[in-house]
Each structure stands twice: as structure tokens, then as C-alpha cells.
Amino acid sequence: MEGNVRYISEYLRGATKLIIPVYQRNYDWKKENCIRLMDDLVALHKEKKQTHFFGSIVVKPGDYSQEIIIIDGQQRITTISLLILAMKNYMGNNNIIQQTINPHNLNDGFLINSFSSDTDKQKLKSNPRDFDAYKKLYSDPKTHIQTSNITVNYNYFYQQLEKLDITLEELFESINKLQVMVVNLNSPDDDPQLIFESLNSTGVDLTNADKIRNYLLMNEEQSSQLELFSNYWQPIEERTRLRMSAFFKDFLTLKEGRTPVIAKVYEAFVDFYTKLEAKADSTIDVKKDFFKELSEYSIAYQQILQFNTDNRQINEFLKRIEEIKVTVAIPFILAILKDYSDNKIEAKQVILIFNIIESYIARRLITAIPSNSLNKIFSTLYKDLKKHMDKSEGTVSESEIVAYLLLSKSSTGRFPNNQEVEESLKSRNMYNVSPKIRTYVFERLENHGHVENLNIFEGVQNQDYSVEHIMPQTLSEEWKTELGDDYQEIHDLYLNSIGNLTLTGYNSKYSNRSFKEKQNIEKGFKDSHFAFLNRLPAARESWGEAEIIERRNAIIQRALEIWEYPSTSYEPITTNQEMVIFDGTQTFKNNSIKGYTFLNDNYIPIATWKAMMIEVVKTLAEKDVNPLLEFANSNQAGLDLVFYSESHEERVLILPGLFMYVGYSNSTKMRILTELFDLYGIDYEELTVDITTN
Numbered sequence: 280m281e282g283n284v285r286y287i288s289e290y291l292r293g294a295t296k297l298i299i300p301v302y303q304r305n306y307d308w309k310k311e312n313c314i315r316l317m318d319d320l321v322a323l324h325k326e327k328k329q330t331h332f333f334g335s336i337v338v339k340p341g342d343y344s345q346e347i348i349i350i351d352g353q354q355r356i357t358t359i360s361l362l363i364l365a366m367k368n369y370m371g372n373n374n375i376i377q378q379t380i381n382p383h384n385l386n387d388g389f390l391i392n393s394f395s396s397d398t399d400k401q402k403l404k405s406n407p408r409d410f411d412a413y414k415k416l417y418s419d420p421k422t423h424i425q426t427s428n429i430t431v432n433y434n435y436f437y438q439q440l441e442k443l444d445i446t447l448e449e450l451f452e453s454i455n456k457l458q459v460m461v462v463n464l465n466s467p468d469d470d471p472q473l474i475f476e477s478l479n480s481t482g483v484d485l486t487n488a489d490k491i492r493n494y495l496l497m498n499e500e501q502s503s504q505l506e507l508f509s510n511y512w513q514p515i516e517e518r519t520r521l522r523m524s525a526f527f528k529d530f531l532t533l534k535e536g537r538t539p540v541i542a543k544v545y546e547a548f549v550d551f552y553t554k555l556e557a558k559a560d561s562t563i564d565v566k567k568d569f570f571k572e573l574s575e576y577s578i579a580y581q582q583i584l585q586f587n588t589d590n591r592q593i594n595e596f597l598k599r600i601e602e603i604k605v606t607v608a609i610p611f612i613l614a615i616l617k618d619y620s621d622n623k624i625e626a627k628q629v630i631l632i633f634n635i636i637e638s639y640i641a642r643r644l645i646t647a648i649p650s651n652s653l654n655k656i657f658s659t660l661y662k663d664l665k666k667h668m669d670k671s672e673g674t675v676s677e678s679e680i681v682a683y684l685l686l687s688k689s690s691t692g693r694f695p696n697n698q699e700v701e702e703s704l705k706s707r708n709m710y711n712v713s714p715k716i717r718t719y720v721f722e723r724l725e726n727h728g729h730v731e732n733l734n735i736f737e738g739v740q741n742q743d744y745s746v747e748h749i750m751p752q753t754l755s756e757e758w759k760t761e762l763g764d765d766y767q768e769i770h771d772l773y774l775n776s777i778g779n780l781t782l783t784g785y786n787s788k789y790s791n792r793s794f795k796e797k798q799n800i801e802k803g804f805k806d807s808h809f810a811f812l813n814r815l816p817a818a819r820e821s822w823g824e825a826e827i828i829e830r831r832n833a834i835i836q837r838a839l840e841i842w843e844y845p846s847t848s849y850e851p852i853t854t855n856q857e858m859v860i861f862d863g864t865q866t867f868k869n870n871s872i873k874g875y876t877f878l879n880d881n882y883i884p885i886a887t888w889k890a891m892m893i894e895v896v897k898t899l900a901e902k903d904v905n906p907l908l909e910f911a912n913s914n915q916a917g918l919d920l921v922f923y924s925e926s927h928e929e930r931v932l933i934l935p936g937l938f939m940y941v942g943y944s945n946s947t948k949m950r951i952l953t954e955l956f957d958l959y960g961i962d963y964e965e966l967t968v969d970i971t972t973n
Contacts, residue, residue, distance in 0.1 A: 282462040287333060287359055288455045291389045291402070295345040299353045299405045301508035302496030304489045306409045306428050308354050313432050316358060317439055320453040324445050333457040339464040341501065350464065350497070353405070357413075358432065359454065360403045363389045364416055365436035366447060377448045405429075407509070487544040488523030494549060495566065511570040518581035525606075526580055530573070533610040536659045537962055579616035583609060588616065590626050595732070596633045602736050603719045605640050607653045612636075614661040624677060631678035638842040639685050641723070642695040644716050645838070646703040652692040655863035655953075655963065660684060663862070667851060675849050682845040690946060692864040697839055704835045710746070710775035714739075717746060721782050724834060725812050727841045733808065735782065747783040748774060749816055750827070751791045761794065762823050769824045778831025781812045794822040811837065858967035863953045866946035870970040877966050889941050892948050893931055895966065899959055900934050906958055911937055921951055 291297075323331050336352030349356060363385055369375070371382040387393060391400050405413050412427035423430050443450060485493075492512060496504045519526045524544055531547050532538045539547035552569070559565040581587070586594040586601070593616075600608065615632060618624045643650070660681070667680045685694050695703075709717065722735040738744035751758065752774065759766045773779050784802040798804045798817060807813040815830045816822065858876065859865070867888065874884045875891050877898060885891045900907055911922040923930055923938045930938035943951070956963055 281465065282460055284458050285461045286455060287336075287355070287457045287459045288389070290336075290459070290461060291356070291359065291363075294347060294402055295392055296341070296395070296397075297347050297349060297356060297403050298341055298501070299349050299357070299403070299409075300496070300501070301406050301504050301512075302492045303349070303353050303406050304485065304492075306354065306357050306405065306432075308358055308428070308432060310432065310435055312354075313358065313435050316362070317436070320450060321443070321445055323453040323456050324449045328456065330456050330458050331453075333459050335460040335462060337462045337464065348501075352459070355459065357403065357405060357409075357429070359457070360390065361416075361429065361433045362436045362454070365433055365440060366451070368416070369437055369440045370447065375447065377446070379448055380451050407513075486524050487541070487548075488527060490545040491523075491527060491548050494545075494552075495570075499566075507566070507570055511574050515574055515577040518577040520584055522584070526577065529580070529610045529613055530576055532658045533614050533661060535962075536662050536964065538607075538610075538654045538658050575620070576613060576617055579613050579620060582616055583612060588619070590630070592630050593619075593626070593633065596630075596637060598736075599637070599719065599722070600640075602722075603640075603644070603715055607650070608636060608640065608657050611657045611660045628677050631676075632681050634843070635678060635682050635685065635845050638845065639694055641719075641842040642700055642844075645707075645720070645842075646695045646699050647707070648693070648695065649691050652688075652690070652864055656685075656688060656692050659862050659964070667849075670851065671849075679847045679849040682847040683849045683851075686845065686847065688864050689866055689868070690864065694844070697844055700838060700842070701835050704777055704838060705831065707777075708775040709777040709780055710748070720777075720838075721746070721780075721812065723841050724837055725782070725809050727837070738784075739782075744782050744784055747781050747790060749779050749781055749794070749797070749822055750774065753791055755791060755793070757793045761821055765824075773824060773827045776827060776831055777834050778827040778829075781816060782809050783807065783813075858969055860964045861949075861952075861966040861968065863956070863963040866949050867968070867970060868945055869973045871973055872968055872970055874969040875967060878961070882969070888945055888948055891968070892941060892952065893933070893939070895952060896939060896955070897933055899955060900937065902959065904934055904937065907933070907937055 319331060322328075334352065334355055336356065337350040338352075339348050339350060340346065341348050366380070367382045367385040367390065370377075370380070370385070375381075390402060392402050393400060399410075399414060401414065401417070403413070404410060409427065409429050412424040412429040415422045415424055416430065416433050423433075425431075440447065440450075445453075496507060496512070499507065515526075516523060524541065527548055528539060528541055528544050531544065531551055535547070535551060555569065556565050583597055583601075586597040588594055588597075597612070600612070612633075615624065615629055619626065619629050643653075663684050664677060664680055667675070667684070668677065671680070688694060709720070718736060718739045725735060726732040735744060739746075750762070750770065750773065754762070754766060754770055762769050781804075783797075783804075784807065785797075785800055789797065789800060792800070794816075796803075800806075804813045804816040807817065815826065815833065819826050872885055872888050872891055874882050875895075876882055877895055883894065885894065896907075907922050908924070911924040921940055922933075923940065924936055926932070926938050927940075929942055930940050933939050941948075952966070953963065955961075956965075
């Protein structure tokens with residue numbers, strides 16, 4: 280590796296072919312970047328400065344002589360090329376010839392290699408997504424691709440040339456003062472990926488997907504890069520609608536059984552792919568096989584985004600999941616859809632599984648159970664399903680196992696039962712819940728079981744439909760009379776009850792009208808096409824406490840039918856020797872422990888959960904004691920109330936200067952271990968326990 284400071288115009292003049300490889304991101308400089316560049320160039324002339332540092336450029340030799348591959352700095356090189364091209368075209372269109380520059384020497388010196396045998400003779404060969412737009416700038420403006428960022432910035436430069444308060448020659452002199460640090464990677468020991476990652480670019484930040492693309496393609500030969508990009512990466516981008524960072528997050532969650540932090544998806548991917556390469560047979564083309572697998576998962580991901588499987592019921596489920604934004608379930612859904620595409624699971628089973636998943640999610644939304652455990656549950660659900668399928672040797676259906684796995688969750692991961700749902704729908708203020716949840720509940724109550732569904736999500740979004748209080752928020756004298764002497768108590772108790780809420784298509788300005796008016800106006804209750812939601816309001820002569828309770832109870836009954844509590848006859852075959860894998864949700868409330876393994880396969884006999892917790896924490900402290908010491912020396916809540924720097928009769932010594940309080944219930948012990956594993960980046964399944972039922 281060697282570096283030297285060069286004038287960028289000199290570098291462009293001397294280059295034969297500058298290739299921006301396919302793994303590089305699109306040209307992303309915005310208009311504000313170009314404005315700053317023009318301001319700097321004008322200031323260089325007016326302030327009579329001799330040089331201006333324009334950043335760094337990292338390059339390496341190409342596959343053929345005279346080729347230069349741009350590892351970093353494509354934004355700067357492309358922008359200067361656009362400015363010079365704008366100057367060349369502007370001068371040609373306006374017949375401008377100046378003393379030191381003219382359209383011909385700008386073209387031949389900086390833009391075109393006339394001696395190239397290539398069909399396209401431009402010195403700058405940008406990536407395929409930008410090159411078409413760049414080439415067209417050399418031809419009739421009518422053919423320019425106006426939607427490209429390349430064209431947008433070119434147009435800005437062209438328009439500014441008419442407004443400059445310095446001459447084009449003076450502008451060119453300023454371009455000649457721009458200096459860059461050119462770093463040449465010309466040694467076999469130079470690792471372009473490591474150097475690229477260490478650069479502190481002042482341009483547009485790379486996304487996780489940009490970094491992953493660079494990581495996978497950078498060290499490949501040009502022909503291989505183009506093949507992998509064209510055949511795999513670009514189609515994957517199109518299928519995922521460029522949501523590549525989210526796609527990789529969900530893919531890694533599925534593969535690793537834990538959810539990476541979105542800001543650390545790249546690091547998690549490198550760790551995953553490094554382990555994949557290490558395990559692979561040396562005779563296999565690991566990268567190509569990996570791209571094929573990614574491509575297959577991207578097809579399932581496209582189905583999630585576009586609800587376009589070959590099954591209507593599956594598509595409707597995917598649409599509803601999108602509406603309520605339950606992204607935490609996507610890794611599991613992704614795996615099931617891929618199995619479905621691979622003919623490993625029948626449509627009937629997929630529908631049954633998704634019905635269970637939807638009931639689980641909906642019941643939790645209705646009962647307002649905190650969602651913090653769902654990441655852990657859905658990240659491991661597919662792995663758990665496959666383990667049980669393997670053990671049962673195909674004698675049990677997938678849906679039976681999924682039901683068993685979710686029904687076995689406890690605490691904040693539990694599957695709410697009928698009583699919990701009923702109590703919540705009786706007492707909860709359903710008007711002030713999240714609008715997307717409220718719309719979802721009404722959509723299911725109305726559309727469940729219908730062959731042709733009403734477009735309720737779109738109707739609410741477009742304000743064609745609105746959530747309406749049947750008994751209004753503000754009581755008129757007529758309403759007070761209708762409700763009777765206890766009108767205030769009835770209003771306070773039932774205003775926001777689900778029994779008093781409905782969907783209507785009439786103008787919300789009528790919301791305070793009397794019950795009879797609401798029944799009979801255009802699109803009122805009697806004219807409503809919401810067959811279930813407005814059946815009782817259309818049929819009753821008056822509206823008060825009895826009617827609200829009657830309708831609430833009807834809604835509860837329908838809800839329990841829609842979001843059915845599953846049953847399963849499946850019970851896993853267990854032996855006394857079988858170890859239970861920790862998944863971050865178990866409390867082991869009614870179990871005794873006989874032994875455990877942690878971070879390896881060494882079985883450690885143990886008599887109590889307390890002793891197990893102490894030994895596990897000691898192992899963590901040996902790995903890195905600093906996080907625990909930070910808690911011990913802090914006065915905040917949470918884990919700071921577990922660890923201390925001073926001894927006490929209720930505290931146990933972990934390491935010198937570090938003590939832990941252990942007088943907790945089993946469920947709290949497990950929660951603390953879960954938090955510690957998250958802190959240390961340790962998979963929950965690294966802990967397995969040997970238990971007996973009390």
C-alpha cells in the first residue's frame with residue numbers, strides 16, 4: 280500500500296479506465312453536496328488559494344492493465360466528472376472557446392478514451408445502476424434519465440454555469456487546485472475490505488446492506504462480481520424493495536436464533552458468514568451457494584411484502600400482519616413461507632400455523648401484555664419447531680407443535696386464555712388504544728369468515744370510514760333523557776367500551792346526533808354495510824347500558840371464535856437424561872434442578888437454582904468482570920440492585936470486590952440471567968438445564 284497527494288484533474292487526465300465496481304452503492308451525493316463544491320471552487324479563485332484538500336481516494340489495479348478499481352472515493356470522482364462534462368456540453372452548446380479550455384480538450388483529456396476498444400469509451404465506468412444515466416449525458420438531452428441522481432446533479436452544474444460570477448477558465452483553474460490523497464493497494468497483502476471499513480468518509484454513510492454487499496463482492500474478480508451482482512444481488516434488492524438491511528436482520532435472526540441490533544447487522548453478518556465459511560467443505564463454492572440461498576429467502580420476503588403467494592388465506596394473513604406492524608414475527612413467517620415454496624409443508628398446515636400465530640399476537644394486543652419477550656420467542660420458534668419435528672419423526676403436524684410451543688410460554692410470553700381476553704374486552708378503554716390495533720380489531724370482527732372482505736384498512740386510512748361512539752362523547756339533553764337518571768354513571772362506565780364503539784361511513788359531524796337519527800341517516804346504522812358491527816345498533820329501539828352490554832358480550836363471543844385459543848395433544852417425548860434448552864422465557868417455577876451446561880458440553884451437577892445462578896455469573900465474571908463492576912458501583916435501578924462492591928450477609932462473593940444478591944424468586948433469577956446474556960451477547964441456548972418436576 281502506498282499513498283501520495285495528487286491533483287484530481289491530473290489523476291483523471293492520466294487515467295485510462297476508472298471502474299466503480301458493482302458492489303459499490305449508487306451515486307448518492309445530493310444537491311447540497313454539489314452546492315458546497317461549487318461554493319468552494321468559487322472561493323478558491325476569489326481568495327487566491329493555491330490548493331484545497333478534497334478527501335481521499337483508494338484504488339487498486341483491475342483485472343486488466345490500465346484498469347483502476349475505485350475502492351473508495353467514487354462520489355468525488357463521479358461528481359468532478361459530472362462538472363467537467365457539464366462544462367464541456369455547456370461550452371459546445373453555446374460555441375464557447377476560451378484560451379486554455381474548449382469542449383474538445385475537456386472531452387479528450389478527462390472524459391473519453393478515444394483509443395479504447397470498448398463500445399463505451401468513457402473513462403469513468405460507474406456501476407450498472409448509474410452508468411446508463413451517465414452515458415446518456417453525452418447525447419441528446421431528450422434522452423437524459425431525469426430520475427437519476429447522476430442527471431439531477433449534472434443539471435445543477437449545467438444551470439450554475441450560466442450564473443457564475445467567475446469565468447469558466449477561472450472555474451477550471453479552481454478544479455485544478457483540488458488535491459486528493461490517492462491510496463494505491465498494489466500489494467497482495469493489502470486487504471481492500473479492511474481498509475475500506477477503516478476509512479472515515481465525510482460523504483453519505485453506508486448502510487448495513489452496503490457494507491454487506493462490499494464484504495461479499497469486493498475481493499472477487501470483476502467477472503465474478505458482475506455475475507453475482509446481476510444474477511443474485513440486484514434481483515434480491517428488487518424483491519425486497521431495497522429493504523436490504525431489514526432483510527438481513529430478519530435472515531440473521533432466523534439463522535442465529537437471536538435478533539441483532541439494527542445498527543450492528545453488518546458486524547453480526549460478518550460473524551455469521553465467517554463461521555459459515557469455516558464449516559464448509561473446501562470443494563463447495565460457499566459464496567455462490569450462499570447467494571442462491573439468499574435469493575430463495577428473498578422470494579419468500581417478497582411474498583411477505585407484497586402478499587402474493589398462491590393462497591388467498593395466506594395473503595390475507597400477511598396483509599393483516601403488515602397493517603399492525605408485527606415485524607418481530609417476520610423471521611418465523613419467512614422460514615415457513617420458504618418451506619411452503621420448497622414443498623416441505625402443505626398450504627393447510629401453513630394456514631393453521633398462521634392462525635395460531637395471529638391468535639397469539641391478537642390476544643396479546645387485546646390484553647396489553649408487554650411485547651418485550653416476543654423477540655426471544657419468535658427468533659427461536661422455527662428452530663424449536665424443527666427440533667421437535669425431528670424428534671417426532673414426522674408423526675406430529677407442524678401446527679400441533681407450534682401450538683404446544685406457544686402454549687408452553689409463561690409470564691410475559693404467555694398465550695392469553697379466554698378469561699383474560701374476556702376481562703380485557705369488558706374493562707379496557709378500546710377507543711384510546713393504538714389506532715392500528717383498533718382498526719385491526721374492527722376489521723377482523725367484521726370480515727372474519729366472509730368470502731369477500733370489506734377494505735376496512737384502506738377505508739379508515741382514506742377517512743371513508745371512522746371509529747364512532749354510538750353513545751356520543753358529549754351527551755345532549757336528548758341523550759341524557761334516553762339514558763335515564765344514571766346517565767352520568769353509564770356514560771363514565773361505557774363510553775369507550777368496545778360495546779359502544781363501531782365503524783361508520785357517515786360524516787363524523789353527525790356523531791352527536793340522537794340514536795334514532797344515527798340509525799336512519801344516509802350510511803347510518805340501518806343503512807350500514809358493516810353487517811356484524813352495526814347489526815345490534817340497527818335493530819334496537821334505544822341505546823343504553825343494557826344494549827351496550829349485550830353488544831359487548833356478542834363481540835367477546837365473536838373475538839374468542841376469531842382468535843381461537845389453540846389446543847394440542849402433542850407432548851414431547853422426554854427422558855431423565857434430556858436437557859432443557861433455555862430460551863429466555865422459562866421460569867422453571869415448579870421444577871428442581873439436578874445439573875446444567877453453560878458455554879460448553881461439560882455437565883455440572885448442582886443442587887439448587889441459586890447455586891446454578893452463582894456459578895453461571897462467576898463464569899461471566901471470568902470472561903469480563905467490568906460490566907458487573909459497573910453495576911456494582913452504580914446507584915441506578917435494574918441490575919445495579921443485583922451487584923454490589925461491598926459484602927453483606929445476603930450477598931454472595933463472585934470475585935474479590937464483587938458481590939451478588941441472590942434472594943430472588945426463580946422467575947426473577949431467570950430474568951436476571953436473560954439480561955446478563957443479552958449484555959454479554961450470549962445465546963440463551965448456551966445454557967441447558969437438567970430438571971425434574973416437583
